[in-house]
Amino acid sequence: MSDKPKIHRFTDMRRLVTRLRDDLSGGGQDFVLLYAYNGTGKTRLSMEFKDVGKRKNKSRPDTLYFNAYTEDLFSWDNDLEKNSERRLHINTDSTFFKGLKELALEERIGHYLARYAEFLFDIDYDKWTVSFRKGEVRHIKVSRGEENIFIWCVFMAICERVIDGVESYQWVKYLYIDDPITSLDDNNAIAVASDLAKLLRKAKDRKQPAPAMADDPAGIEEAPRIVPVPIKAVISSHHALFFNVVCNELKKSTHKKYFLHRPERGDAYTLRTTNDTPFFHHVAMLAEVKEASDSGRLYAYHFNVLRGILEKTATFFGNDDFGVCVHGLDDDELYARALNLMSHETYSVYQPVELVEDNKRLFKQILDAFLQRYQFELPDIFAQPAAAKAAAPAP
CATH class of the missing domain: 3.40.50.300 (P-loop containing nucleotide triphosphate hydrolases)
Incomplete structure (x- = not known):
């Protein structure tokens, strides 16, 4: 099982x-x-x-x-x-x-x-x-x-x-x-x-x-049941x-x-x-940005989310700088600069601004390189609940 x-x-x-x-x-x-x-x-x-x-x-x-x-x-x-x-x-x-x-x-x-x-x-x-x-x-x-x-x-x-x-x-x-x-x-x-x-x-x-029993005369029991x-x-x-x-x-x-x-x-x-640890939320966030990257529905705030994930990963391994998560990868300096630049802007999740195609490709490159280095098992949290069965058409 x-x-x-x-x-x-x-x-x-x-x-x-x-x-x-x-x-x-x-x-x-x-x-x-x-x-x-x-x-x-x-x-x-x-x-x-x-x-x-x-x-x-x-x-x-x-x-x-x-x-x-x-x-x-x-x-x-x-x-x-x-x-x-x-x-x-x-x-x-x-x-x-x-x-x-x-x-x-x-x-x-x-x-x-x-x-x-x-x-x-x-x-x-x-x-x-x-x-x-x-x-x-x-x-x-x-x-x-x-x-x-x-x-x-x-x-x-x-x-x-x-x-x-x-x-x-x-x-x-x-x-x-x-x-x-x-x-x-x-x-x-x-x-x-x-x-x-x-x-x-x-x-x-x-x-x-x-509560006292309906058929129990008052005062019979000196000590009520607890x-x-x-x-x-x-x-x-x-x-x-x-x-x-x-x-x-x-x-x-x-x-x-x-x-x-x-x-x-x-x-x-x-x-x-989550019987082992409450820190599953970081993995869930990673699954969310991966799904967004695969679908092409990427917005500016996703850079903030990705940087947060890299910071948590770096901290887990005892490092203060999230750059260690991309260090040694192809274009690692470009990745670090992009994450610094894009994640320092203030973006609202309630008024999302979609990324231009060049930045979408850059985001996907950084994410894919990170996932290739760190083999996370991403949960299947995006499958939609089973929809109610459609009513049978009238004859």
Whole structure:
């Protein structure tokens, strides 16, 4: 039997969500860990996961999520007139904050925040605002990274109460966490990953009293039965260090690890099992540029992607200069100059500029020479999902 990782293909995002939910429910997994580089659609996937739960439960949510939308639940009042009392407003219309005032989470938020930052905070529940302070200086404007880490600490504190089984969050059956380490340095990325993994292990082992039996007279059982009520989770990230730490911390738990890919940024998706390493994304990127080169659909940003691949390869072999990957090849100086020149321009993947024919040929020469030197086994991630069978023509 082949020991190659399996590749699962999906024609749209909803089918992909069905697979993830099946892994967590019928599949018996505690967690699903997704690695995907930016532009794949991780945030939209987290929202679709949440929406599918609401549709299944007659508009009742079952997923507490953290993603870019969570960060948008907070907005700054910069006090432009007096420039002295800057506050962060809380959007209380969201179920994310249901029961926040009653739970008095300041102590737990502060517990996490002290691990990552040096500022303090105050919550005004009458105005639903947050103000920050350092030393004697109050109402300071924290950086974007500090703001994000504060919001993350709020989420972690809420998750603790979810695991405790508080009434206001009884609806939570799943956690979906997408890239919680925006703007964080490596030290904080490791700390966040470690703290998250610790909390997720508690979530999967959660136990609660079993509901009373309908025919059981009240007061008969002095000690109610305690039964497992686990909370399952999906974690997605483009950050290799964060993903590695989470994988290592959760390696003793039942989980699936996937590389998530969206070929050519279309509507279809692939999930490739990645049991050994999360760094499969570099190989996937190489497969993408190879497919683009073979098809002739090459754009300016592909030079940026190719240079990134060469840099990662050089680093793997202990070199600082990507030029070692083309050194000694025919026209190696031309290849290095072309990669330097073309990859230093700013190109948008959303407004792609197609390469002229001469540059297409040069790109193909560099790529083919690189692949001839380094024998990568490129995955078949571009085969499209099987199309639905066409309806039979009417007689």
